[in-house]
Amino acid sequence: MAGALRGVVALDGPSGTGKTTVARTLAATLGAEYLDTGAMYRVLTLAVLRAGIDPEDAEAVASLARRTEVGVGTSPHTPTASLDGADVGERIRTEEVNGAVSAVSAVPEVRGLLVAHQRRIIAEAVATTGGIVVDGRDIGTVVAPEAPLKVFLTASADVRARRRSAQDSAAGRASTPSDAKASVERRDQLDSTRATSPLRPAEDAVSLDTSELTVEQVIEALRALADRHGILTHASGGIAETRR
Numbered sequence: 001m002a003g004a005l006r007g008v009v010a011l012d013g014p015s016g017t018g019k020t021t022v023a024r025t026l027a028a029t030l031g032a033e034y035l036d037t038g039a040m041y042r043v044l045t046l047a048v049l050r051a052g053i054d055p056e057d058a059e060a061v062a063s064l065a066r067r068t069e070v071g072v073g074t075s076p077h078t079p080t081a082s083l084d085g086a087d088v089g090e091r092i093r094t095e096e097v098n099g100a101v102s103a104v105s106a107v108p109e110v111r112g113l114l115v116a117h118q119r120r121i122i123a124e125a126v127a128t129t130g131g132i133v134v135d136g137r138d139i140g141t142v143v144a145p146e147a148p149l150k151v152f153l154t155a156s157a158d159v160r161a162r163r164r165s166a167q168d169s170a171a172g173r174a175s176t177p178s179d180a181k182a183s184v185e186r187r188d189q190l191d192s193t194r195a196t197s198p199l200r201p202a203e204d205a206v207s208l209d210t211s212e213l214t215v216e217q218v219i220e221a222l223r224a225l226a227d228r229h230g231i232l233t234h235a236s237g238g239i240a241e242t243r244r
């Protein structure tokens with residue numbers, strides 16, 4: 001049997017590595033909660049765009065962040081995102097949001113507010129459900145450096161662009177692999193060179209290249225890693241035991 005997750009799995013990496021799909025499925029398989037931290041930066045970016053604020057205007061963005069309520073659900077089965085209490089679901093996945101989210105997420109005050117929020121959500125999930133899979137860019141380095149398992153997913157830029165384009169097309173958004181590649185590379189560059197918590201693996205993160213792997217193979221690799229790190233409980237004869 002799959003086992004149940006106890007503790008935090010930090011899953012970082014650039015966009016298009018399959019992180020979100022893998023994180024959600026892993027959480028569902030292991031009876032854990034799931035936190036999509038990218039969705040939180042996207043909700044705030046939507047608020048910035050709706051308010052007509054320039055995403056590069058760090059002061060105006062920070063001021064809006066202080067009075068905006070960013071909500072995300074932690075069920076891996078039905079992820080939800082809300083802005084000031086109103087559902088924004090798919091509206092946070094548009095090309096406009098993709099184009100502005102790196103600037104918004106580079107603002108230190110935005111990161112301070114959202115990281116504090118993410119830590120509260122993680123603490124609550126560990127206290128109630130016992131386990132949570134957290135997907136982002138700085139989870140292993142900043143948000144949850146004490147997480148017992150940190151994984152950094154990678155994949156070649158071509159593979160990531162193809163995946164992003166297929167996802168967009170499936171959701172009814174116009175996209176070609178070459179547009180997606182330009183967008184993915186632009187965001188990688190901005191996310192990994194920003195001054196505050198840039199995208200990079202934690203020193204003790206396990207790197208996993210997903211270029212040649214199916215989603216199922218990645219999930220199996222992560223499940224095996226969680227087991228090896230002693231954070232899966234297995235029911236044996238009705239008594240839960242933790243394998244080490």
Ligand code: DC
Binds near residue numbers: 138
């Ligand atoms: O995972 P995603 O593509 O939905 O993330 C959207 C953007 O949010 C991404 O370009 C960088 C930013 N982000 C971040 O800076 N830190 C995180 N923990 C998660 C996302």
